[in-house]
Amino acid sequence: MKKAIALLLTVVMILGVMLSAVGCSKQQEQAAEQQAQKEEQKEEPKTTLDIIKERGKLIIGTSADYPPYEFYDENKNVVGFDIDVAKKIAEKMGVELEIKDMSFDGIIPALLSKQIDFAIAGFTITEERKKSVDFVPYLDASLTGSETGQILIANKEGSVKSVEDLNGKVVAVQLGTTGEEEAKNLAEKYDIEIKGFSKVVPEIILELKNMSSDAAVVGLNTAKEIVKEHGDLMIVGDVLNSEEQGIPVRKEDKELYDFIKGVIDELKASSEYQKMVDKWFKEENK
Numbered sequence: 001m002k003k004a005i006a007l008l009l010t011v012v013m014i015l016g017v018m019l020s021a022v023g024c025s026k027q028q029e030q031a032a033e034q035q036a037q038k039e040e041q042k043e044e045p046k047t048t049l050d051i052i053k054e055r056g057k058l059i060i061g062t063s064a065d066y067p068p069y070e071f072y073d074e075n076k077n078v079v080g081f082d083i084d085v086a087k088k089i090a091e092k093m094g095v096e097l098e099i100k101d102m103s104f105d106g107i108i109p110a111l112l113s114k115q116i117d118f119a120i121a122g123f124t125i126t127e128e129r130k131k132s133v134d135f136v137p138y139l140d141a142s143l144t145g146s147e148t149g150q151i152l153i154a155n156k157e158g159s160v161k162s163v164e165d166l167n168g169k170v171v172a173v174q175l176g177t178t179g180e181e182e183a184k185n186l187a188e189k190y191d192i193e194i195k196g197f198s199k200v201v202p203e204i205i206l207e208l209k210n211m212s213s214d215a216a217v218v219g220l221n222t223a224k225e226i227v228k229e230h231g232d233l234m235i236v237g238d239v240l241n242s243e244e245q246g247i248p249v250r251k252e253d254k255e256l257y258d259f260i261k262g263v264i265d266e267l268k269a270s271s272e273y274q275k276m277v278d279k280w281f282k283e284e285n286k
């Protein structure tokens, strides 16, 4: 009888060991499977384009202070050429559009830290910016019909009537723009004080209206809009540089880059793009 119990105990123990071994190998199998899955995911990480489509929403960053590219209309909606372009892109993706309005100098940091999918804000394509982002070119003189660049604007009642009057003057610029760069170039020739602002509308406009600044540097297309709207302001001199505009995209987002480029190429091919440009940039349409 004792022997029988001993035998039974041994059998139970062996069974126990076997079962736990099976359990172990099951666990190992599962772990291996999970690892394989992880590796699969690693091989094909989701692209920003996938994420946008899954989210059902495209999130763009802009600085809505720069007519006719992006600005607030009387109903407090952000409108403009860039917004129409962004809407077309969202439409082709089959998703909603969310616009994040921020200060211009915060846009590229927001893009690089993935708070937005891409930026569209009348960005000039520059060598410096090309080090951190890629640009889909989307606006140049061949479309707008006039050379674009930075230019001075001033109050008609003020003392700046030409670039040569700049000595001893205060020049307002939007921080982080090529306007700021051009003002710095002017500062090499003239004794000027540069005053930085985060928004053109309304900050820089108010500076000129109340003559706290003697002049400002903004893009030509925006300068034209501003002087049309504000009879007390005027354009001074000629463009200080020559610019082409692009849509900044993170360097790793090749699929998104191609998608945006594809939409613009398609719009261009159908002449719809020229109509969009003319709506916002052609004098007689304003």
Ligand code: ARG
Pocket (backbone or CB within 6 Å): 062, 063, 064, 065, 066, 069, 070, 104, 121, 122, 123, 124, 125, 174, 176, 177, 178, 179, 200, 219
């Ligand atoms: N084109 C200039 C630049 O890229 C100014 C752009 C300002 N854009 C704006 N939305 N405020 O620096």
